[in-house]
Amino acid sequence: GAVVSQHPSWVICKSGTSVKIECRSLDFQATTMFWYRQFPKQSLMLMATSNEGSKATYEQGVEKDKFLINHASLTLSTLTVTSAHPEDSSFYICSAREAGGTGNQPQHFGDGTRLSIL
């Protein structure tokens, strides 16, 4: 089956540090990847849609300068949390949708990254 690898799974760092999270589709090509944020005991909230070779599309209220997204290849998207602060601490999850096909292809999810900013 389609596998999405997300790295790192857990990161703890000091306030002001920039943190990069990688999302890879291991056995399929993904023209579109999605980045979600999940607060404790809450649902997944879509942050942005990452399209290979073009700029990401951010949801309302998400700071594009704070959360930099790069989707340079069909198998890799990265999310960089710039100058992270304690309020950025959260669980970040990526998903990838297979290239090709018609209609709404299912999204395949990574394991998530727990980010803790001290």
Next chain:
Amino acid sequence: AQRVTQPEKLLSVFKGAPVELKCNYSYSGSPELFWYVQYSRQRLQLLLRHISRESIKGFTADLNKGETSFHLKKPFAQEEDSAMYYCALSGAGGTSYGKLTFGQGTILTVHP
């Protein structure tokens, strides 16, 4: 705006009992509805989607446009069904195409 509501945060049943996880949605067009499941210490995975009209692991879900619902049902729950279940909606076109809006999730516990 699209919205998904799962009214029950927790649902407990005994093994062999029927189970229904409720999902209601709000969307102005024709949505696509999904159920995702997350077992303990595992990643989120697709359980079923309404356009497939199939039964997965004994679960079925019917899209009721009149009631704007997509409830997940299983006639005889098993202990291995214990998990977090998310109902999700995706717009069929426009800017919401392909984007998933998730409900709050329901934790299903099936007791032996």
